[in-house]
Amino acid sequence: xxxxxxxxxxxxxxxxxxxxxxxxxxxxxxxxxxxxxxxxxxxxxxxxxxxxxxxxxxxxxxxxxxxxxxxxxxxxxxxxxxxxxxxxxxxxxxxxxxxxxxxxxxxxxxxxxxxxxxxxxxxxxxxxxxxxxxxxxxxxxxxxxxxxxxxxxxxxxxxxxxxxxxxxxxxxxxxxxxxxxxxxxxxxxxxxxxxxxxxxxxxxxxxxxx
Amino acid sequence: xxxxxxxxxxxxxxxxxxxxxxxxxxxxxxxxxxxxxxxxxxxxxxxxxxxxxxxxxxxxxxxxxxxxxxxxxxxxxxxxxxxxxxxxxxxxxxxxxxxxxxxxxxxxxxxxxxxxxxxxxxxxxxxxxxxxxxxxxxxxxxxxxxxxxxxxxxxxxxxxxxxxxxxxxxxxxxxxxxxxxxxxxxxxxxxxxxxxxxxxxxxxxxxxxx
Amino acid sequence: xxxxxxxxxxxxxxxxxxxxxxxxxxxxxxxxxxxxxxxxxxxxxxxxxxxxxxxxxxxxxxxxxxxxxxxxxxxxxxxxxxxxxxxxxxxxxxxxxxxxxxxxxxxxxxxxxxxxxxxxxxxxxxxxxxxxxxxxxxxxxxxxxxxxxxxxxxxxxxxxxxxxxxxxxxxxxxxxxxxxxxxxxxxxxxxxxxxxxxxxxxxxxxxxxx
Numbered sequence: 304x305x306x307x308x309x310x311x312x313x314x315x316x317x318x319x320x321x322x323x324x325x326x327x328x329x330x331x332x333x334x335x336x337x338x339x340x341x342x343x344x345x346x347x348x349x350x351x352x353x354x355x356x357x358x359x360x361x362x363x364x365x366x367x368x369x370x371x372x373x374x375x376x377x378x379x380x381x382x383x384x385x386x387x388x389x390x391x392x393x394x395x396x397x398x399x400x401x402x403x404x405x406x407x408x409x410x411x412x413x414x415x416x417x418x419x420x421x422x423x424x425x426x427x428x429x430x431x432x433x434x435x436x437x438x439x440x441x442x443x444x445x446x447x448x449x450x451x452x453x454x455x456x457x458x459x460x461x462x463x464x465x466x467x468x469x470x471x472x473x474x475x476x477x478x479x480x481x482x483x484x485x486x487x488x489x490x491x492x493x494x495x496x497x498x499x500x501x502x503x504x505x506x507x508x509x510x511x512x513x
Numbered sequence: 514x515x516x517x518x519x520x521x522x523x524x525x526x527x528x529x530x531x532x533x534x535x536x537x538x539x540x541x542x543x544x545x546x547x548x549x550x551x552x553x554x555x556x557x558x559x560x561x562x563x564x565x566x567x568x569x570x571x572x573x574x575x576x577x578x579x580x581x582x583x584x585x586x587x588x589x590x591x592x593x594x595x596x597x598x599x600x601x602x603x604x605x606x607x608x609x610x611x612x613x614x615x616x617x618x619x620x621x622x623x624x625x626x627x628x629x630x631x632x633x634x635x636x637x638x639x640x641x642x643x644x645x646x647x648x649x650x651x652x653x654x655x656x657x658x659x660x661x662x663x664x665x666x667x668x669x670x671x672x673x674x675x676x677x678x679x680x681x682x683x684x685x686x687x688x689x690x691x692x693x694x695x696x697x698x699x700x701x702x703x704x705x706x707x708x709x710x711x712x713x714x715x716x717x718x719x720x721x722x723x
Numbered sequence: 724x725x726x727x728x729x730x731x732x733x734x735x736x737x738x739x740x741x742x743x744x745x746x747x748x749x750x751x752x753x754x755x756x757x758x759x760x761x762x763x764x765x766x767x768x769x770x771x772x773x774x775x776x777x778x779x780x781x782x783x784x785x786x787x788x789x790x791x792x793x794x795x796x797x798x799x800x801x802x803x804x805x806x807x808x809x810x811x812x813x814x815x816x817x818x819x820x821x822x823x824x825x826x827x828x829x830x831x832x833x834x835x836x837x838x839x840x841x842x843x844x845x846x847x848x849x850x851x852x853x854x855x856x857x858x859x860x861x862x863x864x865x866x867x868x869x870x871x872x873x874x875x876x877x878x879x880x881x882x883x884x885x886x887x888x889x890x891x892x893x894x895x896x897x898x899x900x901x902x903x904x905x906x907x908x909x910x911x912x913x914x915x916x917x918x919x920x921x922x923x924x925x926x927x928x929x930x931x932x933x
Binding site: 324325327328329330331332333334336337347351354356357358361362364367378381382385444445446447 | 841843845868875878879926
Binding site for chain 2: 744747748750771776781866
């Protein structure tokens, strides 16, 4: 089940990465690189920070392979996709898959940190958020786009709220499976709700300088 | 005492990070992220390079907490600050605090590398400089600004000169505490002196291409 | 022999890094930083990913020293170089040296991963490619240039093809030295051939959006 959700997340992230790459006129290698980095970069960064080397993505290349295949598919269907009358509907679907990825990678990242024996609340929650949003951050930094997760929308914040909930509820008597499902629903729900309602995080309104 | 200076450095760095974030229209999460990265990113990079994982900032979140609080404060006071008649005086004060941070983080980074048992002069000096300037570098790369430390002013260079002095003087009979104070004064002094005198590192004057 | 080729690669990479730095108006520290990062950043990233810390470049600063000297030389000769009637010939020579660096660093990176006891084909090939192209990637990200290796020319791809060949041929009865030479020739040859023939990787032709 986790594996199935991870596959969905990987494909959604890889697709998003490939789209950004194509928008930025990268070549085929660049597109594949961005698909892989978006899908696996968060986990890679987490593993490096935890000293869990070499990172998973290099030891078990199944996710990298999925990302590469997704990259090729994106290249193949891009023009059909962009001209399709279903374009907006497909993009909506991608948003949903991406929100699923956000939720599942947060929980997977936290579980992995706990499996490695770490206990600090901050470390574990940070590893969850990093696993979920690190790939998108790396992707944007690599093509010199101002990172989406730093500028708008409730993205990392949804992951963060869910991670704090998950961490503290795990300490209670509530069965882990229930906790996991609620945490996933919180992250996914917050993300989708703020997309639908166009809710963004506050920015500082700059008054005219005098 | 060291802790007190580290607090000053952390707050000054976090404030600088939050200001850059606001200038680049990041949202609240982005501002906090940049405050934390600027304040703790240098030490994080150093710990990753030394294999000292997970990095300190994740094990003892006191500095992260200070950076987050500084980020919130910066958001709160930004408009008052930017319109204040004391603006320039406050910015001068921030420059001084930042120079203190530069000096203290250089020494802290080197001490940590030596505590971990490393002895190579290059490694230890590099870790000092990286601790001091790595956060600012990460910050600028993340918002796609050309990194300040690579383009102007004597910043990393002051840290580097102080680190070499500190490393070699530590090998002599001079008491460590004296060495530390002199090294701090050298870095702080070089930084402030080059700010006041508007001294920059040389750039290559490009002649017209023929 | 390997050392001699590594020296050539280091100098060529450092020179390329220093040129990009000067083009982007960095100061002397920035130029040196970029020379070192381009020459040693790939190996550094590889070592961090493999948990081989602190990375080689910090333990044995001979390559860093070479990169720094190359950086100073580049600064010294830049204006003479840019106005020279031999400019294009020199740039051609740099391309050749860079292609030698690409080939040698791919093999060196793979050998190092294998010496550390790793066996996975994907990991080993990835470490070869990363050693070869990681420095250039870091360089471009640091000055906010869209990374050359993601946008055009057969660069990482040549490294990748050579690495796969090397990995699988090593498993056969063919002597390692023969395998090494053929792999080097493949990477170098592919790179030079695609430069001369102006062969690029495909990009996605974007049709007008309707």
